[in-house]
Every structure is written in structure tokens, then in C-alpha cells.
Amino acid sequence: MNLADFGWNDRLESLFNTDLNTNFVPARVIRVDRGAVTVQSAADAVAAVVAGTLDPSGESVAPAVGDWVVLDLATDTAVIRAVLPRSGALSRRRPGSADHAQAVAANVDVVFIVESVERGPSPRRIERAVALAWDAGATPVIVLTKTDLCEDLDAAVAVARRGAPFSDVLPLSAVAGDGIGDLVARLPFGSTAVLLGPSGVGKSTLANALLGEQRLAVSPVRKGDSKGRHTTTHRELVLLPSGGCLIDTPGIRELGLWLDxxxxxxxxxxxxxxxxxxxxxxxxxxxxxxxxxxxxxxxxxxxxxxxxxxxxxxxxxxxxxxxxxxxxRHEIRARERSFGKMVREVIRLKNKR
Ligand SMILES: Nc1nc2c(ncn2[C@@H]2O[C@H](COP(=O)(O)OP(=O)(O)OP(=O)(O)O)[C@@H](O)[C@H]2O)c(=O)[nH]1
Ligand SMILES: [Mg+2]
Ligand SMILES: [Zn+2]
The missing domain is CATH 1.10.40.50 (Probable gtpase engc; domain 3)
Structure with missing residues (x-):
């Protein structure tokens, strides 16, 4: 595996400093499933545990899908020693909690805000997602799915545009294959995008279409109100054959804001x-x-x-x-401290040898 495919670059290289320790390698978090973390290193995709020292203050610095981490391979179980500073993260209020942020995805370049013509796009939901995308340092792009089910596409696009008058709106059908190329063009080699939107709009179906195989689970929407069934329950980053990484997420129930x-x-x-x-x-x-x-x-x-x-x-x-x-501010400091602490600890170990 070449980590450059996953977006490894000079900025990350200089943060990582591979001279520190030969047992430490860089890796990207490719799956988060109720606390279970899978990471991709140059060698392998492996399950990893988070070092207890990483997160003294709770889950604020917990690794999110898309994070780059320092992986310790000295023991049988791979251990995440640190999370490299993020270029940004898509964060929302943790459901049911007013004061806790939850990183949905880290280090993303593009947020595909997915709405379907089947249920009709919601300008107010789009607006919120656009604000979250800017907050993550990413470009918002509106994706309007299931155009094969639509009689008046221009009207649906106009409704979506009301929520994002200055963003691009890409209508497409994963089933008919229309418009997929426009989306692929937004995902150059080494870039990362995340799919964000309600359950049932076709996020996983779209990811499968881009992958060229039925890798992610999908299921039909409810008859009557066309609502989804919350099929996807974890966050997963996949490498696309066309280049670029795509993160599939579970359908969001509410988009609590967490932004500046x-x-x-x-x-x-x-x-x-x-x-x-x-x-x-x-x-x-x-x-x-x-x-x-x-x-x-x-x-x-x-x-x-x-x-x-x-x-x-x-x-x-x-x-x-x-x-x-x-x-x-405390959270940001805690994250920086834990990274600094890791670096100092490694230098200390090295000097002892
Ligand atoms: N007609 C049509 N149906 C589609 C299209 N894309 C997805 N669907 C259908 O929509 C349903 C829901 O698709 P999923 O991909 O599971 O939706 P999701 O957004 O991943 O939903 P969650 O995982 O629950 O968040 C499935 O029955 C898909 O076959 C499309 O372009 N056209
Ligand atoms: Mg899904
Ligand atoms: Zn004024």
C-alpha cells in the first residue's frame, strides 16, 4: 500500500518525523465502529487500540475516521500513540449532549452534502451542513441523488440551491449511472471527501457505484414516507479506483451545530x-x-x-x-499536549538506548 494514495503528504511527513522510532509508523484511521478502530498503514489494515496516555480528559481527542495517527507496532496489538494535528474536522454536537463535540470525520477536503430528489432536498438542512463544511476547512458540494426518480429536475435543483446559492449542485443517479463523472472529478488523487446526509438518500449506494462493487450495505427506504432505515452504522473510509478517498457515514438524525x-x-x-x-x-x-x-x-x-x-x-x-x-480551547490544548508528550516520551526512550 502506498500511503500517498490515502493522502499522506509533506505536511504530515514533517509532523511525523520518522526518525523518532523504528517501531512507530504512520497510519490513517479507515474505520470507526463503536470505539473499535481500524487503521491503514503502508503494510496493512489492522485493528488498533488507543493508548491510555493519549486521552486523559475523555473522548475529545479520540481518533476519528480520516485521522492520521502514530502507530506503535512494538507489541502484538497495534497501539495508537498520538493523533497528528488535523487540517480540520467535521464536528457536530454529540446527540443527546449539549457540551460534547463529536468528530464525524477528520482531514477532509470536500463535504458532499447528499440529498435525494425522492424526498426532496431541504434548504435549511443544506445550510447547516454548508456551515459545518466550512468549519471543517472543507469545500461543500451539494449532491442530489436518485435523479432517475425525478420528473422535474430543474425544480429540485432550484430548491437545493436555495440552501447553498454559492456552492455547486451535482445531480446524479447511482442506479442509472448519470452524473457520476462530475463527482469523480471533485476527488483528485490524494484528496478526501465525506458523504453527509440523512438516512436513505443513497450515500452507500453512491460509494458502491464509485467503488465498482457492492462493498457497503444498502437497504430500501420505507414505503410511504421514503425515510431510510439507518443501514450504515459505522464510519468507513474507502480508497476509490479513480483516486481519492471517500468516507461513508451513517445517516444523520440531527445536525447539531458545532462551529465558529x-x-x-x-x-x-x-x-x-x-x-x-x-x-x-x-x-x-x-x-x-x-x-x-x-x-x-x-x-x-x-x-x-x-x-x-x-x-x-x-x-x-x-x-x-x-x-x-x-x-x-481546553480540548485543543489537550490534543496538542498529548502530541507533544508522545514526542518527548519517544525521544527519552531513544536516548536511553
Ligand atoms: N432509484 C434510485 N434508487 C437509489 C439510488 N441511489 C440509492 N437508491 C436506493 O435508495 C435506498 C437507500 O440507499 P442507501 O445507499 O442504503 O442509503 P444511505 O444514504 O446509505 O442510508 P443510511 O446508510 O441509512 O444512512 C436503496 O434502496 C437504494 O437502492 C438512485 O440513484 N436511484
Ligand atoms: Mg448507508
Ligand atoms: Zn446591517
Missing amino acids: PGSVTSTFPEIETAAERCRFRDCRHQDEPGCAVVAEVEGGRLDEARLASYHRLLREAEHLDQRLDASR
Whole structure:
């Protein structure tokens, strides 16, 4: 296996520093299944356990699918000694918990936000996913599946675009094979994309179509409301024959936000552009005098629903920001500390020899 296929590059190489120890090798997390972790090294795909020293403060630094890790092969069981600093991670609020983030996928370049024409795309759900993608340092691309079931594709694309007026929308059918090439073009060699969307929209079917084999489980949606059955229950990264890596995820029930207010503003560039002409620099675009954003809405040049979403998402993100500022900074520090600690420990061991 060549790790470059999985996205190994110079940035990672310099972080890793292979001189440290011959028993340590780099590997990428390719599967996470209720705490069980599978990693891909240059030699093999193996089950790995997470070193107890890695995570003193809980699961905030737990490896996510897509993470690059330092793997210790000195014992029979492969041990993850450290998680290399991420280029970004797609994080959401852990379901049922207000204060815990859960990394859905790490080190991704593209987020495919998957919606189906069968159930109809949801602009509000798309908006949230776009904000999460920017927060992960990834480019959001909207994928509209099952076009073979659609009578009015233009109308469906227009609805999807309302949630992401500045992102590309790729309509496709995994069953008919239409539009797949456009998606492949977004996944060059060494890049990583993640499929994000509700259950039943056809994420795993699409991954299988790209793989050219039925590797991932799929199952029919419910009759009546076309909802999915939560077929996929783990996160898995697969290497595509066309190059690039694709991460399949379980269908999301809710998209709790976990992001910086800054990512919300990049989700609404048309509002930020209009805001440059507001009289007050700290204008909130509510009822301030001389607000250019409200003027655009009143003039019919800006979608009122977009402004409402902007206010809602920003409020959520700022609220979270205030509440979690300290704990989030603590998490980042904990991750950096655990990496630094690993490096020091290895140097100490080496000097003793
Ligand atoms: N007609 C048609 N059906 C499709 C298409 N893509 C997927 N399906 C069907 O949609 C159903 C659900 O597909 P899955 O791939 O299991 O959906 P999923 O998004 O992975 O769902 P979860 O794993 O539950 O999140 C299956 O019966 C697929 O055959 C398509 O392009 N056209
Ligand atoms: Mg699936
Ligand atoms: Zn304003």
C-alpha cells in the first residue's frame, strides 16, 4: 500500500518525523465502529487500540475516521500513540449532549452534502451542513441523488440551491449511472471527501457505484414516507479506483451545530457583501438604521429566508461559542499536549538506548 494514495503528504511527513522510532509508523484511521478502530498503514489494515496516555480528559481527542495517527507496532496489538494535528474536522454536537463535540470525520477536503430528489432536498438542512463544511476547512458540494426518480429536475435543483446559492449542485443517479463523472472529478488523487446526509438518500449506494462493487450495505427506504432505515452504522473510509478517498457515514438524525460564528458568515457571503454598505460596522441587520442588508431584502434582491437562517445559525453558534469557549480551547490544548508528550516520551526512550 502506498500511503500517498490515502493522502499522506509533506505536511504530515514533517509532523511525523520518522526518525523518532523504528517501531512507530504512520497510519490513517479507515474505520470507526463503536470505539473499535481500524487503521491503514503502508503494510496493512489492522485493528488498533488507543493508548491510555493519549486521552486523559475523555473522548475529545479520540481518533476519528480520516485521522492520521502514530502507530506503535512494538507489541502484538497495534497501539495508537498520538493523533497528528488535523487540517480540520467535521464536528457536530454529540446527540443527546449539549457540551460534547463529536468528530464525524477528520482531514477532509470536500463535504458532499447528499440529498435525494425522492424526498426532496431541504434548504435549511443544506445550510447547516454548508456551515459545518466550512468549519471543517472543507469545500461543500451539494449532491442530489436518485435523479432517475425525478420528473422535474430543474425544480429540485432550484430548491437545493436555495440552501447553498454559492456552492455547486451535482445531480446524479447511482442506479442509472448519470452524473457520476462530475463527482469523480471533485476527488483528485490524494484528496478526501465525506458523504453527509440523512438516512436513505443513497450515500452507500453512491460509494458502491464509485467503488465498482457492492462493498457497503444498502437497504430500501420505507414505503410511504421514503425515510431510510439507518443501514450504515459505522464510519468507513474507502480508497476509490479513480483516486481519492471517500468516507461513508451513517445517516444523520440531527445536525447539531458545532462551529465558529465565522463559519456561519462564510455560509452567507451575499449577506456579508451587502453588510459592507451598512451604516454601522457592527450592524446586526435587525432593525438598525441604514442597514443595507434589510434594504436588500425589502428590495427583493436578497432571500428573506436566508437572512432568517443567518440570524438563527449565528445565534446558535455564538451561544455555543460563549458557553464552550473555555472547554473548546481546553480540548485543543489537550490534543496538542498529548502530541507533544508522545514526542518527548519517544525521544527519552531513544536516548536511553
Ligand atoms: N432509484 C434510485 N434508487 C437509489 C439510488 N441511489 C440509492 N437508491 C436506493 O435508495 C435506498 C437507500 O440507499 P442507501 O445507499 O442504503 O442509503 P444511505 O444514504 O446509505 O442510508 P443510511 O446508510 O441509512 O444512512 C436503496 O434502496 C437504494 O437502492 C438512485 O440513484 N436511484
Ligand atoms: Mg448507508
Ligand atoms: Zn446591517
